[in-house]
Amino acid sequence: MRSTAAMLLLAILALAACQREERDTRPQSALGSGEQPTPVTTLEPGGQRPSPTDNKAASFEANAFHLSEGKRLFGWFNCSGCHANGGGGMGPALMDEKWIYGSSMESIHATIRDGRPNGMPSFRDKIPDDQIWELAAFVRSLSGNAPSSAAPSRNDDMMVHPSENRMPDAATLGKSP
Amino acid sequence: MKRFASIAFATAIALLLQGCAGWQSALDPKGPAASELAWLIWFFTGLCAVVWVLVMIALAAPLMMRPRDRLEPLVLDAGADNRKLRVVTAAVGLTAVILIGLTLLSFFANRTLAAIGSDAALTIRVTGHQWWWEVRYEDATPSRILTTANEIHIPAGEPVRLLLTSTDVIHSFWVPSLSGKLDLIPGHMNVLDIKADKPGVYRGQCAEFCGAQHANMGTFIIAEPRAKFDAWWNDQLQPAAGPASDEAKTGEDLFLKRPCVMCHRIGGTPAGGTVAPDLTHIGSRQTLAAGTLTMSRGNLAAWIADPQGIKPGSHMPVVDLSGDELNAIVAYLEGLK
Numbered sequence: 001m002r003s004t005a006a007m008l009l010l011a012i013l014a015l016a017a018c019q020r021e022e023r024d025t026r027p028q029s030a031l032g033s034g035e036q037p038t039p040v041t042t043l044e045p046g047g048q049r050p051s052p053t054d055n056k057a058a059s060f061e062a063n064a065f066h067l068s069e070g071k072r073l074f075g076w077f078n079c080s081g082c083h084a085n086g087g088g089g090m091g092p093a094l095m096d097e098k099w100i101y102g103s104s105m106e107s108i109h110a111t112i113r114d115g116r117p118n119g120m121p122s123f124r125d126k127i128p129d130d131q132i133w134e135l136a137a138f139v140r141s142l143s144g145n146a147p148s149s150a151a152p153s154r155n156d157d158m159m160v161h162p163s164e165n166r167m168p169d170a171a172t173l174g175k176s177p
Numbered sequence: 178m179k180r181f182a183s184i185a186f187a188t189a190i191a192l193l194l195q196g197c198a199g200w201q202s203a204l205d206p207k208g209p210a211a212s213e214l215a216w217l218i219w220f221f222t223g224l225c226a227v228v229w230v231l232v233m234i235a236l237a238a239p240l241m242m243r244p245r246d247r248l249e250p251l252v253l254d255a256g257a258d259n260r261k262l263r264v265v266t267a268a269v270g271l272t273a274v275i276l277i278g279l280t281l282l283s284f285f286a287n288r289t290l291a292a293i294g295s296d297a298a299l300t301i302r303v304t305g306h307q308w309w310w311e312v313r314y315e316d317a318t319p320s321r322i323l324t325t326a327n328e329i330h331i332p333a334g335e336p337v338r339l340l341l342t343s344t345d346v347i348h349s350f351w352v353p354s355l356s357g358k359l360d361l362i363p364g365h366m367n368v369l370d371i372k373a374d375k376p377g378v379y380r381g382q383c384a385e386f387c388g389a390q391h392a393n394m395g396t397f398i399i400a401e402p403r404a405k406f407d408a409w410w411n412d413q414l415q416p417a418a419g420p421a422s423d424e425a426k427t428g429e430d431l432f433l434k435r436p437c438v439m440c441h442r443i444g445g446t447p448a449g450g451t452v453a454p455d456l457t458h459i460g461s462r463q464t465l466a467a468g469t470l471t472m473s474r475g476n477l478a479a480w481i482a483d484p485q486g487i488k489p490g491s492h493m494p495v496v497d498l499s500g501d502e503l504n505a506i507v508a509y510l511e512g513l514k
Contacts, residue, residue, distance in 0.1 A: 072492075076452045077439060128436050128494045156345070156363055 021150075023065045057105035060133040061140065064150040070138025071152045071164070073131055082119065085160040086142040091119060095167065097143040108136035144169040201380040203353040208372045210290050210356040217286050221279060228275065290357070294370020297338040301329060305341070305348030305361035305383070308390040308491060309454055309467040314410065315340075323413050324442075326454035327467045330409050333376040333400040341367040346388065352381035352398050360385055373400035380468070389490030395468025416445025417457045417513050428509025436496050437506070443513065453493070460514040466491070478507045 060066045074080070082091030092100060101111050112132050115122030123132065141151040144167040151165035161167075206212040304311040314323040331337045341350050343361040350369060351358035359369040373379065383394035401409065420426040432438060433448060440453035448456075459465075462472055466488055470476040482503055484493035498506070 125434060126436055126439055128496055131436075131494055 021063055021065065056130075056133050057109070057136075060130075060137045061105050062147050062150050063137070064152075066134045067137050067141055067146060067150055067164070068152045069131070070134035070136070070141075073127075073135050074138055077123075077127070077135075079135075086139075087161070094139050095142040095161070097145075103140070103145065105133070105136050105140065108139050109133055112136060138164075141165075142167065144172075201353055201382065205354055207377060207379060208355040208374055210293055210371065211354055213286050213289050214357055217282065220282065224275065224279070290370075293372055294336045294338045294368075297336040297370060299332065299335065300338045300340060301331075302340045302342070303329070303350060303361070305343035305345075305350070305387070307345050307388050308383070308394040308488070310350075310394070310396045311454070321410075321414060323410060324455050325413060325458070326462075327395075327464065328397045328399055328462050330399045330401060330406055331371070331373060332403045332406040333373050335403070336370055336372045339369045339371060341369055347385050348383045348387045348394070349385035350381065350396075351384035352379050352396070354379045355381075355398060358384045371398070373398065376400050376402060378463075390488050393467060393469045393488055395464070397463065397468065399463075412461075413458055417443045419445075420509050421512050422508065424505050425509040425512050428505035428507070431498075431502050431506050432509060435498070435502075435506075436494065456510065456513060458513055460511050466493075474507055474511050477510055478503055481506060 082089060083094050084091075086095040087093055088096075092098075097103070099107070101107050101116055109132055111120060112127070112135055113122065113124050113129075127135070137146065138152070140146055141164040146164070148165040148169075151167070152163060153165050154163040203211065203218070204215060206215040300315040302313040302315060304313070310327050310329075312325050312327070312329050314321075314325075316322050339350070341359055341361040342365065343363045345363065347363070348361040349358050350361055352371070355371045355373055356369060359367050361367065377400055379398040379400070381396040381398060383391055383396075385391075387394065420429045429446065432443070433446065438448045438450065440450040442449050442451060442455045442457065444455075444457035460472070464470060465472055465476055465480050466484070469488055470480060480487060480493075481496070481498070483495065484491055485495055
């Protein structure tokens, strides 16, 4: 009797592990990217934007679905045209954990939304806000800033660098072991 | 009561079989490949049914027959043993002949299928996306290459060569009335030749599970007489019609300023995205979202306002638009005949 109960409990616990994360296919869209304030100066403490006004960053950055969507959009919107799959070219490299305008989700979101001097265009109104958050989350995963349990795994086609979930994490990046 | 049940059962079967005619059915062939396959299906089914009935009779017969009295179980009856041996040998021989025969039939049917498109004049590249079909008409003259989506116009009575590939996951192209199914595989090109005997609209469907909206990944083969097909091709090559009204003009501006422009292409405007269906002549198509909705102004508006409610998980995002903006964009798109 007791062993049956234990087995049942184990089965319930094992089934609970099948729930990986919530996948929100219909995100809240009422807030477009155009309704948030634009910073008028780049002089921000530590290059970081002030604390966020919504909690979107937290819900996007460790979410496997949003990260893989970000990866797809990175290819679709031709980010590689300047950033070359994160390696850098005309634009700065994104996989080296060196950030000109801050490494937080909010900073990267602001970079994509509002643009930055010397070439980064503004995608405000061109990309729905949730997709900008997905892109920001993916960009962070390029330098090992996303948990490897959520970061995208190998591509179906040719890979230009190790998959994002195999990238060295941000703390050890660039250091010899 | 029992009679009522059996009548109801027979009616249900008849209604179900009715469903096999017309719209998207391998049992309703409209082209040489599908006819060949349908004939093969019926022949295999018929022959196997006959064999099954014979085996059942052979099994049932000894159960029905009275056992003959045998004098001594240990006395050998050479005559009876010989008879049994002959029957078993004949059955084995017949099985071998039938299996080889069916294999040959299948082989010759495949030869017929392979020969259908050997002289195809028209080549169409069909690329599977989650969850729609990109259709590109190849031509030796680059300016005549045409890209459209979800609806494949072909000249009736002529063989057409389809080059099938995919950009994301494995899909499968299946228009049951015209041919068998063939997979679309990323990084690989499959060749499928089809031919429609008569003008008509034949529905197709992705036949390989490809994600959340696999069921809503339909396509239409529209077979037309050659002259009509050529006229259609020439029409589709034209750049998009300019906006006809002030509202449509506003719609065009909005289309170019808003996220639409990131993914969609409209010929004759700066919109040049290639990751989503080409909208240059969307107003002339019969359906929206790969056969999910019929084309109408209301459905266009519904689709743009809430794609994730109609096709959850599709890659069309919910875009933040006011009612007036939505109306203007729909007015513009509807006019793109």
